[in-house]
Amino acid sequence: MDNWGYADHNGPKVWHELFPLANGERQSPIDIVTKAAIYDPSLPPINVDYDPSSVKLIMNSGHTFTVEFDDGEDKSVIRGGPLHGSYRLQQFHFHWGPCDDYGAEHKVDGRDYPAELHIVHWNAEKFSSFVEAAQNPDGLAVLGIFLKVRNLIRIHLLSICLIFLLYQDGKQSSFTNFDPSCLLPDCKEFWTYPGSLTIPPLLESVIWILLKEPIAVSSRQVWTSMQTFHSSCVLRGKFINPLCLFLPLKSCNTPVLLFL
Numbered sequence: 001m002d003n004w005g006y007a008d009h010n011g012p013k014v015w016h017e018l019f020p021l022a023n024g025e026r027q028s029p030i031d032i033v034t035k036a037a038i039y040d041p042s043l044p045p046i047n048v049d050y051d052p053s054s055v056k057l058i059m060n061s062g063h064t065f066t067v068e069f070d071d072g073e074d075k076s077v078i079r080g081g082p083l084h085g086s087y088r089l090q091q092f093h094f095h096w097g098p099c100d101d102y103g104a105e106h107k108v109d110g111r112d113y114p115a116e117l118h119i120v121h122w123n124a125e126k127f128s129s130f131v132e133a134a135q136n137p138d139g140l141a142v143l144g145i146f147l148k149v150r151n152l153i154r155i156h157l158l159s160i161c162l163i164f165l166l167y168q169d170g171k172q173s174s175f176t177n178f179d180p181s182c183l184l185p186d187c188k189e190f191w192t193y194p195g196s197l198t199i200p201p202l203l204e205s206v207i208w209i210l211l212k213e214p215i216a217v218s219s220r221q222v223w224t225s226m227q228t229f230h231s232s233c234v235l236r237g238k239f240i241n242p243l244c245l246f247l248p249l250k251s252c253n254t255p256v257l258l259f260l
């Protein structure tokens with residue numbers, strides 16, 4: 001089943017048929033039961049240090065769109081929290097659903113969020129490549145951020161927009177000067193646990209760091225920008241780099257994103 005997906009015939013319920021790790025000991029995603037979480041005062045704060053010039057391209061992977069970074073040196077790294085040393089930024093991507101009621105991968109006390117951002121890093125202090133790091137229990141660190149909407153229609157619009165982009169399967173576009181730390185909430189309190197990739201091959205090599213505070217998608221802005229985005233795509237008929245359309249605007253202490 002190379003064409004794994006999220007349908008009944010190739011979705012998570014049958015991934016174990018070709019990816020036995022699906023029945024492993026530290027599989028992600030999980031439901032964060034907040035009352036069962038244990039506060040560890042010895043953990044330092046999370047510290048991200050991203051160089052905007054390290055962004056390379058945005059591509060449609062067929063399951064999401066991924067923004068990739070130059071990870072040939074320690075230009076953009078994350079440190080702190082449960083991590084020993086620095087982990088190098090490799091890419092970020094989103095997960096969303098067919099409607100605004102669910103779509104994120106992790107849950108919090110059984111609650112679904114409409115979408116989830118994953119910022120992926122690998123342990124370049126111990127390993128020589130992402131691929132090698134991904135084979136080891138402390139190889140990857142993924143920073144997970146939940147997305148919420150001020151009113152539910154908005155993530156649905158995001159899905160519509162991104163489905164449009166996903167029809168451009170395999171397409172990619174160059175991209176310059178983007179600092180993903182603008183996508184983070186001001187509050188960096190987190191939950192952490194040892195888990196896995198949430199998509200095949202489901203490798204159990206991820207130290208998950210999930211921020212407690214979700215980021216907000218503005219409603220008024222999205223509606224306006226959706227019209228602009230739709231007309232520009234229809235007029236040009238070519239792959240539009242969606243990240244050049246994110247305009248993080250700080251407001252009420254939460255980065256407000258313009259999803260188009």
Ligand SMILES: NS(=O)(=O)/N=C1/NCCS1
Nearest residue numbers: 118120142196197198199
């Ligand atoms: N969703 S995820 O971040 O756990 N999965 C990934 N697969 C390849 C790089 S990150």
Ligand SMILES: [Zn+2]
Nearest residue numbers: 093095118198
């Ligand atoms: Zn992911």
